[in-house]
Amino acid sequence: MALIVQKFGGSSVADPESIKRVARRIIETKNAGNDVAVVVSAMGDTTDDLIDQALSIDSNPPAREMDMLMTAGERISMSLLAMAIHAAGSHAYSFTGSQAGFMTDAQFGTAHIKAVKPDRVRRALDKGSVAIVAGFQGVNEGGDATTLGRGGSDTSAVALAVALDADICEIYTDVDGVFTADPRIVPTARRIPVIDYESMLEMSSCGSKVLALRCVEYAQRFGMPLHVRSSFSHRRGTLIVPEIARHRRQSQENQDFTNKGKNMSENNNQSMGDLFPDLGPEVPIISGVAHDSTESLATVRRVPNEPGMAAKVFTMLAEAGVNVDMIVQASASTGTADISFTVPGTAAAKVQEVLQEKQGELGFQSFDVDPNVGKVAVVGVGMKTHSGLAAKFFNALSDK
Numbered sequence: 230m231a232l233i234v235q236k237f238g239g240s241s242v243a244d245p246e247s248i249k250r251v252a253r254r255i256i257e258t259k260n261a262g263n264d265v266a267v268v269v270s271a272m273g274d275t276t277d278d279l280i281d282q283a284l285s286i287d288s289n290p291p292a293r294e295m296d297m298l299m300t301a302g303e304r305i306s307m308s309l310l311a312m313a314i315h316a317a318g319s320h321a322y323s324f325t326g327s328q329a330g331f332m333t334d335a336q337f338g339t340a341h342i343k344a345v346k347p348d349r350v351r352r353a354l355d356k357g358s359v360a361i362v363a364g365f366q367g368v369n370e371g372g373d374a375t376t377l378g379r380g381g382s383d384t385s386a387v388a389l390a391v392a393l394d395a396d397i398c399e400i401y402t403d404v405d406g407v408f409t410a411d412p413r414i415v416p417t418a419r420r421i422p423v424i425d426y427e428s429m430l431e432m433s434s435c436g437s438k439v440l441a442l443r444c445v446e447y448a449q450r451f452g453m454p455l456h457v458r459s460s461f462s463h464r465r466g467t468l469i470v471p472e473i474a475r476h477r478r479q480s481q482e483n484q485d486f487t488n489k490g491k492n493m494s495e496n497n498n499q500s501m502g503d504l505f506p507d508l509g510p511e512v513p514i515i516s517g518v519a520h521d522s523t524e525s526l527a528t529v530r531r532v533p534n535e536p537g538m539a540a541k542v543f544t545m546l547a548e549a550g551v552n553v554d555m556i557v558q559a560s561a562s563t564g565t566a567d568i569s570f571t572v573p574g575t576a577a578a579k580v581q582e583v584l585q586e587k588q589g590e591l592g593f594q595s596f597d598v599d600p601n602v603g604k605v606a607v608v609g610v611g612m613k614t615h616s617g618l619a620a621k622f623f624n625a626l627s628d629k
């Protein structure tokens with residue numbers, strides 16, 4: 230008997246019919262002889278709607294009240310799901326983040342998990358029930374409800390799986406898994422059957438939307454295997470595991486798929502030879518291509534080229550709460566340097582403001598902020614130690 234944590238995203242529980250479908254899926258897993266703990270997101274666009282309502286009342290709502298409001302979304306889906314499981318003849322208990330023992334720090338809106346003590350969840354499982362936990366939320370030392378940041382239910386699921394010492398954490402979503410590129414843009418993109426944590430971290434941090442970055446970090450830290458799959462089919466999705474396991478599982482899957490032959494290839498609509506060419510253990514492996522078109526590029530020109538200047542620039546940005554992504558510094562022969570960096574598009578106005586205000590103090594000549602940039606990342610292990618990949622990448626870019 231295995232202990233499985235299943236997480237269902239907002240699109241999988243968008244309406245009562247979907248909730249019933251998810252309930253049947255959970256019961257199926259349970260009836261196959263497993264213990265099942267579930268983490269749910271809020272239904273459909275509930276979280277966005279709650280935020281809109283708040284902003285229509287107060288353009289700058291108190292952070293504590295905002296978290297109190299947003300945690301309500303997951304309370305609705307968790308209780309309805311428990312009812313759906315009950316109506317389908319099985320048993321379930323729902324728990325808020327606080328009841329499930331999610332202790333966090335006090336950063337409303339972006340709280341970090343300090344500890345998970347899922348005693349009540351475990352007792353429910355011991356009684357033979359399904360335990361359903363509201364994702365994305367916890368409680369701080371003062372007893373106030375906190376949220377983990379948008380997309381936080383993925384992280385809740387992994388944290389619960391780790392705390393319960395589950396065998397696997399399944400993340401159910403509306404796509405078949407992690408793809409080699411965004412299938413809406415690249416029609417030939419393929420599902421990645423197995424990927425290592427490092428590559429998945431890069432995919433998430435470079436713009437892949439399937440899994441929240443923090444969830445992958447958490448899984449890697451504790452070695453919790455993840456299975457990203459669709460809640461709308463029973464197809465196998467993407468397994469996220471340590472690199473060594475990836476090699477082994479890939480060759481296992483290869484055989485598995487070949488044995489199942491017709492069935493699997495019909496489902497996946499591609500030839501298995503394509504998916505698993507006979508790679509040696511040292512062939513460079515590209516897992517996928519991630520992109521992000523939401524960033525902005527800022528360049529600070531002619532900064533005095535002395536030690537400590539970059540530190541000053543980024544300290545000021547940090548103090549303003551700006552999250553910097555990529556940084557490039559190029560020194561000129563004139564004794565000055567240009568510093569370029571990217572930030573989330575939503576932070577562009579803030580950057581503009583900070584640089585304007587600090588120009589005199591920092592002594593740079595000018596700056597500009599360009600929202601019209603995109604980031605493309607080729608991700609995979611083995612690239613550091615193989616030549617020719619950058620050449621291929623830039624040739625492909627220039628061809629297009």
Ligand code: ASP
Binds near residue numbers: 270276302378382383
């Ligand atoms: N409901 C939250 C959000 O929309 C958390 C989540 O779905 O993971 O961000």
Ligand code: MG
Binds near residue numbers: 238380
């Ligand atoms: Mg999500």
